[in-house]
Amino acid sequence: MEFKGGWIGKILRVDLSKESVKEEDLSKELALEWIGGRGFAIKILWDELEPGIDPLSPENKVVIATGPLTGTITPSSGKLVVATKSPLTGGYGDGNIGTHFAHMLKMSGYDALVLEGRAKKPVYVYITPNGVEIKDASHLWGKSAIETEITLRKDHGKDVGVISIGPAAENLVKFSVVISEYGRAGGRPGIGTVLGSKKVKALVAEGWNDIPVADIEKAFNLAWEARMKLLTHPGYRKWINQGTMMTIEWSQEASVLPTYNFSEGVFDDYANIGGEIMEKEYKLLRKGCFSCPMPCGNLSIAKLGKFMKTWAELDYENVAMLGSNIGIDDMNIVIKLNRLADEWGVDTISLGNAIGFAIELYQKGIISQKQTGGLELKWGDEEVIISLAEKIVKKEDIGKILAEGVKAAAEKIGKEAPKYAIHVKGLEVSAYDCHAAPGMALSYGTSPIGAHHKDAWVISWEVKIGRDKIDKSKVDKVIEFQRIRGGLFEILTVCRLPWIELALDLDYYPKLFNAITGLDYTLENFFFIADKIYNLIRAFWIREYGEWKREYDYPPRKWFEIPLSKGPLAGSKLKKEAYDKLLDWYYEERGWDKNGIPRKSTLEKFGLSYVISTLEERGVTLSE
Amino acid sequence: MAKHIFVDSVRCSGCKICEQVCAKTHFNVLNVSKSAIRIHTEFTQDKMRHTHNVCQQCGPSAPCIRACPENALFWDEEKNRLAIDLNKCVGHFNCVAACPYNAIYRHPALKHPIFCDLCDGDPQCVKWCPMGAIRLVG
Numbered sequence: 218m219e220f221k222g223g224w225i226g227k228i229l230r231v232d233l234s235k236e237s238v239k240e241e242d243l244s245k246e247l248a249l250e251w252i253g254g255r256g257f258a259i260k261i262l263w264d265e266l267e268p269g270i271d272p273l274s275p276e277n278k279v280v281i282a283t284g285p286l287t288g289t290i291t292p293s294s295g296k297l298v299v300a301t302k303s304p305l306t307g308g309y310g311d312g313n314i315g316t317h318f319a320h321m322l323k324m325s326g327y328d329a330l331v332l333e334g335r336a337k338k339p340v341y342v343y344i345t346p347n348g349v350e351i352k353d354a355s356h357l358w359g360k361s362a363i364e365t366e367i368t369l370r371k372d373h374g375k376d377v378g379v380i381s382i383g384p385a386a387e388n389l390v391k392f393s394v395v396i397s398e399y400g401r402a403g404g405r406p407g408i409g410t411v412l413g414s415k416k417v418k419a420l421v422a423e424g425w426n427d428i429p430v431a432d433i434e435k436a437f438n439l440a441w442e443a444r445m446k447l448l449t450h451p452g453y454r455k456w457i458n459q460g461t462m463m464t465i466e467w468s469q470e471a472s473v474l475p476t477y478n479f480s481e482g483v484f485d486d487y488a489n490i491g492g493e494i495m496e497k498e499y500k501l502l503r504k505g506c507f508s509c510p511m512p513c514g515n516l517s518i519a520k521l522g523k524f525m526k527t528w529a530e531l532d533y534e535n536v537a538m539l540g541s542n543i544g545i546d547d548m549n550i551v552i553k554l555n556r557l558a559d560e561w562g563v564d565t566i567s568l569g570n571a572i573g574f575a576i577e578l579y580q581k582g583i584i585s586q587k588q589t590g591g592l593e594l595k596w597g598d599e600e601v602i603i604s605l606a607e608k609i610v611k612k613e614d615i616g617k618i619l620a621e622g623v624k625a626a627a628e629k630i631g632k633e634a635p636k637y638a639i640h641v642k643g644l645e646v647s648a649y650d651c652h653a654a655p656g657m658a659l660s661y662g663t664s665p666i667g668a669h670h671k672d673a674w675v676i677s678w679e680v681k682i683g684r685d686k687i688d689k690s691k692v693d694k695v696i697e698f699q700r701i702r703g704g705l706f707e708i709l710t711v712c713r714l715p716w717i718e719l720a721l722d723l724d725y726y727p728k729l730f731n732a733i734t735g736l737d738y739t740l741e742n743f744f745f746i747a748d749k750i751y752n753l754i755r756a757f758w759i760r761e762y763g764e765w766k767r768e769y770d771y772p773p774r775k776w777f778e779i780p781l782s783k784g785p786l787a788g789s790k791l792k793k794e795a796y797d798k799l800l801d802w803y804y805e806e807r808g809w810d811k812n813g814i815p816r817k818s819t820l821e822k823f824g825l826s827y828v829i830s831t832l833e834e835r836g837v838t839l840s841e
Numbered sequence: 842m843a844k845h846i847f848v849d850s851v852r853c854s855g856c857k858i859c860e861q862v863c864a865k866t867h868f869n870v871l872n873v874s875k876s877a878i879r880i881h882t883e884f885t886q887d888k889m890r891h892t893h894n895v896c897q898q899c900g901p902s903a904p905c906i907r908a909c910p911e912n913a914l915f916w917d918e919e920k921n922r923l924a925i926d927l928n929k930c931v932g933h934f935n936c937v938a939a940c941p942y943n944a945i946y947r948h949p950a951l952k953h954p955i956f957c958d959l960c961d962g963d964p965q966c967v968k969w970c971p972m973g974a975i976r977l978v979g
Contacts, residue, residue, distance in 0.1 A: 288871070289871055290865070317882075324872065324873075363884075363886070367885065375881050375883055376879070376881055398884075399884050424874070425874040425948060425949055426872070427870040427871060427872040427875075428871040429871075430870075433869060441969075444971060447971075457972075502851070502889060502891070503854040505854035505856035506856065507857055508857065508861065509856045510856070510971035511971070512854035512855075512856060512972075526887065528888070528889060
């Protein structure tokens with residue numbers, strides 16, 4: 218179908234086994250009813266994957282999808298979604314990443330890219346409007362993700378868009394990500410790992426085609442208005458100086474800063490790794506995504522000690538997880554750890570989780586020095602922590618077990634270990650401690666990829682309105698945020714931060730969408746699609762697991778069982794009955810049964826009747 | 842020195858909004874590869890920086906003007922900037938190679954070179970740059 222604007226109208230399919238590429242029309246249905254990004258990803262994965270496949274087999278596919286607003290003048294629209302069946306969770310996995318690859322892919326002539334099969338030897342895919350080539354990457358295999366991009370930019374030009382994987386993904390570490398531009402990462406649930414299993418070292422796009430737009434005048438006028446609102450917001454200056462790093466101080470204040478493997482919500486030396494000190498002492502340069510008027514990339518440099526002059530891009534999650542969560546109180550070391558993670562192409566959140574988990578087990582005598590390969594694991598000891606991280610990436614000693622993720626590692630280690638594994642559905646929890654935040658715990662519990670804050674980041678709202686409160690408003694807020702952040706922004710494939718951080722009116726998004734595509738959508742239309750996507754993602758998990766239990770939607774055991782011992786909220790822990798009440802309400806609101814399985818009537822309402830028979834064939838009973 | 846566009850590399854964040862606005866202003870399209878100002882985010886193992894290329898308005902004896910075999914490129918005295926006579930330009934693109942600032946571009950779909958015309962006094966990149974990194978100087 219011809220689109221007036223926004224979408225290019227083509228999907229690129231790369232079959233790595235057959236070494237062939239194919240161009241397909243983007244169907245009207247996929248565009249109009251699933252929009253882009255996460256919408257494309259779940260629809261393609263549901264339709265095309267055989268149920269129950271091994272995520273690391275050639276049968277798995279990786280979807281890389283832009284959206285209709287990607288690469289347009291829309292503020293902060295330089296993003297794309299990477300998705301696959303996750304080797305870490307066994308369910309649906311996706312992530313978004315700000316990269317120049319996004320607009321370059323569209324300018325090359327494609328809205329999305331599907332990678333299938335498995336290459337015989339390492340390859341990279343080079344995409345331009347003149348054609349698509351599967352090229353030899355033997356010379357890049359084993360190189361860091363960053364060095365790979367540097368080499369490819371030398372070969373193909375300094376303005377090409379590149380996504381690459383590092384040695385962690387090659388070694389099939391289950392929480393490997395894709396990396397772009399010095400440390401932008403995406404795809405926490407092992408999207409990098411699946412690329413590694415397919416022997417795809419990198420993707421390169423260089424485009425020069427126009428991105429079609431229905432009403433260019435209107436689009437630029439709206440973008441100008443939106444830009445002025447952002448630039449005149451009272452929080453703008455601090456935002457571009459610190460970005461998400463200011464959250465370190467906020468989290469400390471609110472007792473939600475993950476500390477010592479999510480044992481505490483406060484960290485004595487938080488100020489040493491906070492936004493204030495980063496801005497004053499470490500930050501050298503701003504890095505913005507394509508089309509972003511409020512750049513949050515904090516390119517920072519280690520100033521002191523043995524890691525002096527090391528560069529890394531810092532944000533809240535990766536600093537908290539490779540800082541307070543493992544007891545590191547020195548920004549120079551945090552920078553080094555982040556740089557290593559980006560070179561290895563391993564997720565900083567899960568890495569910080571796995572390290573914290575191992576240290577806690579060691580301290581409690583659950584694992585021995587023999588198991589760690591001689592390492593005496595201690596909080597904040599950078600030398601052993603770096604050695605442990607290396608062991609994870611190389612899969613040596615205890616690293617081999619930890620590389621499977623903390624859920625699988627805990628099962629393997631046995632004893633009391635599962636109590637200290639901080640994950641939901643196998644995805645390690647990102648950087649908000651929820652001992653005293655049941656609403657945020659619900660958000661982690663019901664996130665469509667496992668414990669991640671991308672969808673319902675309700676923590677700041679919850680702290681404001683009262684964290685002990687257990688009522689339906691918390692469930693409503695989680696669902697509202699899942700619709701906006703997990704739906705609207707993930708399908709238009711633009712950044713949520715202009716809205717959540719600098720209060721850009723949500724109405725700008727349908728307005729920009731309509732100007733760019735020439736269509737007439739309302740926020741309600743997008744929210745309906747968001748709910749449909751949530752149901753199909755839930756169905757995907759159930760199909761792959763062949764069953765569902767409400768326990769899968771529970772937050773980590775530690776938050777229920779071991780209270781905080783420090784800070785103003787010492788003694789707090791989550792209450793099972795309270796969480797169950799929230800979960801019941803959540804299921805009810807979503808139209809799911811008491812086990813979290815969508816009802817037939819719910820699936821029918823969203824036009825997903827085809828899901829019913831598939832789930833029934835897998836032995837799942839659905840309520841009316 | 843003639844007025845020209847100056848980009849402050851320390852302020853620049855690499856967002857390429859200037860490129861989008863430039864292409865829109867001159868070609869009415871969304872296509873950064875048709876922009877006359879180019880921002881690059883370059884990095885090596887130890888360093889990252891935002892660099893740029895944009896016409897420095899060298900003057901009547903600019904290398905691009907001298908390189909043009911058709912005399913299509915010329916110095917517009919009235920506007921005090923580089924200009925092109927599209928009737929004369931046949932697309933040798935010698936100017937692209939001649940520019941010491943790598944600030945003249947060839948696009949596969951266009952017959953003529955792309956370079957900065959200062960938007961005839963009201964440069965849109967200056968207006969749109971959110972970081973205030975682009976200025977008209979000289």
